[in-house]
Amino acid sequence: MDAREELRALSAAVLAVTARQSVREVLQTIVSAARRLLDARYAALGVPDEDSGAFAEFVVDGISDAQWRAIGPLPRQHGLLAVLLRDPEPLRLADIRRHPRFEYWPKHHPELRDFLGMPIMHGSEILGAIYLANKRGGEFDRDDEDLLRILAGHAAIALVNARLYERSRELSVLEERDRIARELHDSVAQKLFSLRLTADAAAALVARDPERAVAQLGTVRALAADASDELRAIVVGMRPADLEHEGLDAALGKQVRLLDRVHAARVKLVAGSVPRLAPDREDTAYRVAQEALHNALRHADARTVGVSLFVDGSALVVEVRDDGHGLRPTDQGRESLGLTSMRERAEAAGGRLVVDSKPGLGTTVRLEVPLD
Numbered sequence: 001m002d003a004r005e006e007l008r009a010l011s012a013a014v015l016a017v018t019a020r021q022s023v024r025e026v027l028q029t030i031v032s033a034a035r036r037l038l039d040a041r042y043a044a045l046g047v048p049d050e051d052s053g054a055f056a057e058f059v060v061d062g063i064s065d066a067q068w069r070a071i072g073p074l075p076r077q078h079g080l081l082a083v084l085l086r087d088p089e090p091l092r093l094a095d096i097r098r099h100p101r102f103e104y105w106p107k108h109h110p111e112l113r114d115f116l117g118m119p120i121m122h123g124s125e126i127l128g129a130i131y132l133a134n135k136r137g138g139e140f141d142r143d144d145e146d147l148l149r150i151l152a153g154h155a156a157i158a159l160v161n162a163r164l165y166e167r168s169r170e171l172s173v174l175e176e177r178d179r180i181a182r183e184l185h186d187s188v189a190q191k192l193f194s195l196r197l198t199a200d201a202a203a204a205l206v207a208r209d210p211e212r213a214v215a216q217l218g219t220v221r222a223l224a225a226d227a228s229d230e231l232r233a234i235v236v237g238m239r240p241a242d243l244e245h246e247g248l249d250a251a252l253g254k255q256v257r258l259l260d261r262v263h264a265a266r267v268k269l270v271a272g273s274v275p276r277l278a279p280d281r282e283d284t285a286y287r288v289a290q291e292a293l294h295n296a297l298r299h300a301d302a303r304t305v306g307v308s309l310f311v312d313g314s315a316l317v318v319e320v321r322d323d324g325h326g327l328r329p330t331d332q333g334r335e336s337l338g339l340t341s342m343r344e345r346a347e348a349a350g351g352r353l354v355v356d357s358k359p360g361l362g363t364t365v366r367l368e369v370p371l372d
Contacts, residue, residue, distance in 0.1 A: 024057060026158040032061045034130055034151045038144045041134035042110060045120075045155065046075075048085050048128065057128070063110065070108040079103040084117040084129035090149070091117040092140050096133065116140040118148045120155045127159045193298060194259065195223040219261065226258075248282050248316075249274045249309055252289055256307055259293060265302050265322075267293070271309040277316060281369045284349040285318050288342045292320035292365040295339075300324025300363060315351070315368040322364075327357040342367070 027045050035043035042062040049056035058074050075081055080101050084091060093099055096115040105112070112133040120128040130152050132140065202216035243251040249271040260267035276282070289307060296305045302324035310317055339355065342365070346353040350370050357363035 023158060023162040024059060027057060027155060028059045028061070030151050030155050030158070031059050031130065034132060034148060035061045037147055037151075038116070038132055038140065039136045040116075040132040040140075041136060042112065042132070044131045046081060046085075046128050046131070047120075047159065067108065067110070071106055072108075080115070080117065081129070081131070084119050084131070085126055088119050088121060088124070088126060090119070090145050091115070092145060094139055110134075114139045116144060116148060118145070118152045120152045120159065122156045122160050127156055130155065192227055193294070194263070195220060195227065197263065198223060223258075243282055243286050244279075247274065247276055248285055251286055252307060252309060252318075255290065255293070259297060259305075263297050265297055266304045267297070267307070268304075269307045269309065272311065274309055274311065274316065275371065277369065278372050281316070281349045281351075281372070284345045284351065285316060285367060285369055288345055288353065288365070288367045289318050289320055291342050295365075296320060296322035296324060296363065300326070302362065311371065312368070314371055316371055318367045318369075320365045321362065323362040326359045326361050326363050327355075 027047075031043045031045045034040070040062070042060070044058065044060045046055045047057040048054075054076050055074050060068060063071075080091070080096065080099060080103075083101050093115040094113075096102055096112050114133065114135055116132045116135075118130045119126045120130065130148060132144075132148065135144070198216055198219045202213045202220060205213035205216060253269055253271065256267050256269040277285070289309075293305060293307070296302045300322050302322035305320065305322045308317070308319040308321075343353050346367055346369070351368050354366045354368075355363065356366070
């Protein structure tokens, strides 16, 4: 192979690492480049599967598809294949059959003589190995070893990138699960709680006041529809329809009127002139207000709950105040899922959350979100 062809093969291996290809495609390109550059008859690259003792990836070059099928199942981590997965030093042999760890090769496997193996290293970790055999026109030398070390470095980059991508994907899945958990807790759980209270009230009224029971059942129907809509919105990542089309003041107004109707506590909203905000900030303000209302009505034994919505300087402020029993010192020392969710939402929107609560004197939750 002349210098121009060598450069083209090496360039293909380097570019494969940065291209949007699967890991197997990248490794196949590197193995093919190694075989051509070092003028070997056969080449392979193995990435071990630590759990099974086999190989998670094993790509070859120089063997036809028919030969590969005839050889049979993927090799396991034994013999010389295993040596390079445990020892960080390269292995160069004039005759592979004379090595003490040589065992055998299966039927239909090509007969190998001279051999060069290079571990694929990431720091002190061995990620896999490249194997070359049967060099044309001589034996493998130190220059071959140096060149194969470079290619093994490119293979390491590809494998580390794949590992980072997989971890990033797993993290995204976990973050999405957390988002859905927060949405379910902030929205659907509240509506289901209200739905249960209203259904209980309707059941109690059936015998003595059928007309009021029918009215309560109408509220049950509305709450069930709202919960269904909210759940659908969460699944597809949408914002609540009221918030999307009518703005924060209108959406909170509907929420407050509904809660005032189905809970024993008096729930009121006072809203000034409120501009539209970026969708994520409006959604934060709405969800935090929902969570604060939920906490006040379900946990605080409040008689009155007031919601204020106004602009203060360069921030939109949402305040939810109740006259309930307040947070106990132990509650303030360890935040609930709801309070943690509110703080995370506020920080993500560039705002801040302040909770002021004293035992027996109620709680005020104040959210400040920057105006656009």
